[in-house]
Amino acid sequence: MAGTSGKTINVTIKVWRQKNKNQKGQFETHPMKGVSVDMSFLEMFDVLNDRLITEGKDPVAFDHDCREGICGMCSMYINGRPHGPKQGVTTCQLHMRSFKDGDTIVVEPWRSAAFPVVKDLAVDRSAFDRIIASGGFVSVNTGNARDANSILIPKDDADQAFNAAACIGCGACVAACKNGSAMLFVSAKVSQLALLPQGQIERDERVLNMVNQMDEEGFGNCTNTAACEAECPKGISLENIARLNREYISASNFANRK
Amino acid sequence: MSNSKGFLKSSIGRKAIMGLTGLFLVTFLIVHVSINSLLFVGDSGATFNAAANFMAHNPVIRVVEIGLFAGLILHTVQALLLTLANRKARPQGYAVVNGAANSSWYSRSMGLLGTLLLLFLVMHLYHFWWPTKVAVFTDHEHNTFDEIKAVFTDGTMGIISVLLYVIGCISLAYHLLHGFQSGFQTLGLNHKKYTPLIKKTGIGFSIIVSLLFALMPIGFLIGFIK
Numbered sequence A: 001m002a003g004t005s006g007k008t009i010n011v012t013i014k015v016w017r018q019k020n021k022n023q024k025g026q027f028e029t030h031p032m033k034g035v036s037v038d039m040s041f042l043e044m045f046d047v048l049n050d051r052l053i054t055e056g057k058d059p060v061a062f063d064h065d066c067r068e069g070i071c072g073m074c075s076m077y078i079n080g081r082p083h084g085p086k087q088g089v090t091t092c093q094l095h096m097r098s099f100k101d102g103d104t105i106v107v108e109p110w111r112s113a114a115f116p117v118v119k120d121l122a123v124d125r126s127a128f129d130r131i132i133a134s135g136g137f138v139s140v141n142t143g144n145a146r147d148a149n150s151i152l153i154p155k156d157d158a159d160q161a162f163n164a165a166a167c168i169g170c171g172a173c174v175a176a177c178k179n180g181s182a183m184l185f186v187s188a189k190v191s192q193l194a195l196l197p198q199g200q201i202e203r204d205e206r207v208l209n210m211v212n213q214m215d216e217e218g219f220g221n222c223t224n225t226a227a228c229e230a231e232c233p234k235g236i237s238l239e240n241i242a243r244l245n246r247e248y249i250s251a252s253n254f255a256n257r258k
Numbered sequence B: 001m002s003n004s005k006g007f008l009k010s011s012i013g014r015k016a017i018m019g020l021t022g023l024f025l026v027t028f029l030i031v032h033v034s035i036n037s038l039l040f041v042g043d044s045g046a047t048f049n050a051a052a053n054f055m056a057h058n059p060v061i062r063v064v065e066i067g068l069f070a071g072l073i074l075h076t077v078q079a080l081l082l083t084l085a086n087r088k089a090r091p092q093g094y095a096v097v098n099g100a101a102n103s104s105w106y107s108r109s110m111g112l113l114g115t116l117l118l119l120f121l122v123m124h125l126y127h128f129w130w131p132t133k134v135a136v137f138t139d140h141e142h143n144t145f146d147e148i149k150a151v152f153t154d155g156t157m158g159i160i161s162v163l164l165y166v167i168g169c170i171s172l173a174y175h176l177l178h179g180f181q182s183g184f185q186t187l188g189l190n191h192k193k194y195t196p197l198i199k200k201t202g203i204g205f206s207i208i209v210s211l212l213f214a215l216m217p218i219g220f221l222i223g224f225i226k
C-alpha cells in the first residue's frame, strides 16, 4: 500500500446499545475526534472500544471475523443502509473516507424477528444456518479433483451458479428489505445447486425444505422492491429470486411424484 | 414428493396468488380501457353506449364479472394478510431508514397505493356500476354516456369528482408501474431476453392506460368529450 493520506476527520457515532435479547436498548452517542480517513469502519469501532475499555466501560459488541469481505460476519446498519453508503462492500471494507468531517453516523443492528439481538450490534443469524441445514447441500459423492473435469457443465450455467455461490450469508438482504424477507439469500443458496448436475438429485426436495424452513423462521414475504439486490455486498441478482419462485412453484405443483 | 405445508400457505404460494390475481386484473383493465376509449369517438356516446349495453347484458361477461370481483377480493385480502405478516417480521424498526438509496418509493408503497385504489373503487362502483345494475334488473332505459357526463359536469361536485378520479388514476399508474413487472417476477417468469421487454411493456402500459382513463373525466369537464 502506498502509505496513508494523513487526513483525519471528526465524527459523532450514535450507536445502538442493548444488554441482551430481552432488554430494551437505546442509542449512545460518542464523539470521535481525529479519525484517520484510512481506517476501516471496524477499526474506528476498535478505537472507540479501546477508549471505552480504558474508561472502564463496556465495549460495543459487534460481529466480525475475516475483515476482508468474505466471511459475512460484520453486520452494521449504517445511516439507514446495511453495510453503509457504498455499494458492493461489506462493513469491514468500508473506510472512513466515505464520510465527511462533522458527520453524525447512526449505527444499528440488523432488525428482524428472525435475527434477535444478542448484544448491541451483534445479532443471532443461526436462522440462516438452519435454512442451510434443511437442504443447502448435496449428499451425493462428487468425486475428487479430476472428476470435476469429467462432468461437463455449460459455461452459462457454471457462471450463474458461481455468481450465486458468491453469497456470504451476511443477512444484509434481510436487513435492507422493508418486509424482512430472506428470499435473496435462500434464492442464492438454492440456485447455486439447482444449476449444477450434482444438485439435481435433491433439487425438488431441497427447494421445498429450504423455503419451508425460511417461512418457519419468521422471515417476511418478498414484494420485489429489489432493495436486497441493491444492498447485497456480493451483487446477488434478483434473477435468483425468480429462479427460486420457479423452482418452488414447480416442485410444489408439477413434480410428478406423490 | 408433496409439499408438506401446502403450497398456498407458503410465502411463495401466497405471493403467487398476488401475482396471478394482479395480472388477471391487468387483463380486465385492458378490456375496460378499450371500451371506455369509445368515449373519445365524438358521436355523443352512440358507439360507447352500444358497447356498454352489450357488456351489461351479455351473460358471458356477467359470469366473468363474478370472477373479477373474486380476483379483486383475493388480491386485497391476501395483500392485507401478507402486510400483517411482514410487520411481524420486523417488530422493532430502524431509527434511520434510507429507502430511497435502494428502491423506488412506489415499490415500497404498494399497500398505500392499493388502499387509495380501493377507496377510489368504492366511489367508482357507486357512480357507475351500481346505477347500471339497477337499470338492468329493473329493465329501465339506461344511457351510460349521459350518466358519466352528469357526474363530471355537475358544477363544483363535478370538479371534485374529476379531481378524485385523477388521483385514482395516478395511484393506478404507480401501482401498475411496480405491479406489472412484479407479477412476472413472482411467478418466476424471468428471462434474459424477455424480462427487459416485460419491464418496458409494464411502464408503457401503466402510463398509457392511466392517462387514457384520466382523460375521460377531464374530457367531460373541459368539454372535449361531447
Ligand code: SF4
Binding pocket: A072, A166, A167, A168, A169, A170, A171, A172, A173, A174, A184, A185, A188, A228, A231, A232, A233, A234, A235, A236
Ligand atoms: S444474498 Fe447478499 S446480502 Fe443476502 S446474505 Fe447473501 S451476500 Fe448477504
Ligand code: FES
Binding pocket: A063, A064, A065, A066, A067, A068, A069, A070, A071, A072, A073, A074, A090, A091, A092, A093
Ligand atoms: S468481517 Fe468478514 S466480511 Fe466483514
